[in-house]
Amino acid sequence: MPPCANLPAYLSEEILLHPENRDFPPFDLVRLLGTVFKPTQGCRVCILTDFDEPAGLIKDFNFLQQPGFPVQKKAHEAFYQGLKNGAMKSLGMSGGEMFAYKTTHGSNLDLEDEVWDTNGKQLSLDADIYQKYDLILCISTFSATAPLTAKAKEFGFRGATLHGLNDIILGSGLAVDxxxxxxxxxxxxxxxxxxxxxxxxxxxxxxxxxxxxxxxxxxxxxxxxxxxxxxxxxxxxxxxxxxxxxxxxxxxxxxxxxxxxxxxxxxxxxxxxxxxxxxxxxxxxxxxxxxxxxxxxxxxxxxxxxxxxxxxxxxxxxxxxxxxxxxxxxxxxxxxxxxxxxxxxxxxxxxxxxxxxxxxxxxxxxxxxxxxxxxxxxxxxxxxxxxxxxxxxxxxxxxxxxxx
Known part of the structure; x- marks a missing residue:
């Protein structure tokens, strides 16, 4: 196929054949959230993640000391720390807390209502999360797009699902404009x-x-x-x-x-x-x-x-x-x-x-x-x-x- 003169470089024949050679800017949490969720000023944001045993693993971020949990650790590194280390301030947001719910073990299955904070306290998704946060970032093992879409319509929040997060995704699919x-x-x-x-x-x-x-x-x-x-x-x-x-x-x-x-x-x-x-x-x-x-x-x-x-x-x-x-x-x-x-x-x-x-x-x-x-x-x-x-x-x- 002859090259298309009107196309940007990332749609060139060479990059289509070898997308691994595409140049991406560094991952920038402020750019990502600022673009996706404009406006962010005054929004309260939190992170949801999942474990089979959420109460013990989310308490004091105990999962960081355990083997495994690559998605959850990447959520903590790139999003939790990123929010706390300047992204929230730059975007005019507050909150930044991280919560854990019980893994569904199925794509887009409804979530149980129980959720735990990093003090190990049990809370309710409906009463304590969906009603109190404007932006909810769900970084989990299994997709939660369907249940969160339904809850967003019910409670009025916005959010994003980013299941399966890894370094390649951070450096490419989440680094784009x-x-x-x-x-x-x-x-x-x-x-x-x-x-x-x-x-x-x-x-x-x-x-x-x-x-x-x-x-x-x-x-x-x-x-x-x-x-x-x-x-x-x-x-x-x-x-x-x-x-x-x-x-x-x-x-x-x-x-x-x-x-x-x-x-x-x-x-x-x-x-x-x-x-x-x-x-x-x-x-x-x-x-x-x-x-x-x-x-x-x-x-x-x-x-x-x-x-x-x-x-x-x-x-x-x-x-x-x-x-x-x-x-x-x-x-x-x-x-x-x-x-x-x-x-x-x-x-x-x-x-x-x-x-x-x-x-x-x-x-x-x-x-x-x-x-x-x-x-x-x-x-x-x-x-x-x-x-x-x-x-x-x-x-x-x-x-x-x-x-x-």
């Missing part, structure tokens, strides 16, 4: 909005090509762009940089790589995964998934189709890696935080009411390729992605009206 991220996300949102449907072709190593069709019904595309400005209650998911839809229908097949490396083919009908079949690996993993689908069919409902909009290095954490331009992801389960109709009460068991992303990216799924992603919008037909690379249509959109 979120005004630029927002602009790029809006360009791609406009390029995709009101799509009738999306088709994705997956090429497997054995030569098969699987196709998944997702009916979108001409809905407005939404964006996760990192800005949570003004007074309106809202939760930003950071790192941000995504355009997404809530599918109205879906059918076909797509591959799935399970946590143990097992590969399966999933069959989708009427927006629901109805079965998994083994490609390679552990048949017991496939059997367990099929048993879960049979026991609680809502766990197989597709609740999201998302496209990354940023040029970022692989971080090893899906929170960043699903935001990379040229990747796409599906998600099963609850989607009420995305404006969808799948809520926790629809699941047979509380622990099943998760929102689980299925990311398709070269580092994550090297056993199969995104051969092509296509969009239909009225009479318009466009190729969006080929071989995990943004196609000309998306690059033209990023370049602006002049195209490439």
């Amino acid at each position: 979120y005004e630029d991220v927002s602009k790029d996300a809006e360009k791609l949102r406009l390029a995709l909005t009101k799509a009738d449907d999306i088709e994705i072709d997956f090429a497997l190593e054995d030569g098969r090509v699987l196709t998944a069709w997702l009916g979108l019904g001409g809905q407005e595309a939404q964006k996760s762009h990192g800005l949570c400005q003004g007074e309106k209650p809202d939760i930003a998911n950071l790192p941000a940089g995504e355009v997404y839809f809530v599918p109205k229908d879906a059918r076909g097949h797509f591959p799935m790589k399970y946590e143990d490396g097992t590969l399966g083919v999933l069959t989708v009908e009427n927006r629901n995964i109805i079965k998994s079949e083994l490609i390679s690996g552990n048949q017991a993993t496939i059997d367990a998934h099929n048993a879960r689908l049979a026991d609680d069919p809502m766990t197989g409902t597709l609740g999201e189709l998302g496209f990354g909009t940023q040029v970022l290095p692989v971080s090893g954490a899906d929170i960043q890696d699903e935001k990379v331009l040229g990747t796409c992801h599906l998600a099963t389960g609850r989607d009420d935080h995305l404006g969808g109709d799948i809520v926790p009460d629809m699941f047979k068991k509380h622990e099943n009411s998760t929102h689980d992303d299925i990311l398709f990216a070269p580092h994550k799924t090297p056993n199969f390729n995104i051969k092509q992603v296509r969009m239909k919008r009225g009479n318009q037909r466009e190729v969006l992605i080929e071989n995990f690379r943004p196609a000309r249509y998306l690059m033209d959109a990023l370049a602006g009206n002049g195209g490439c």
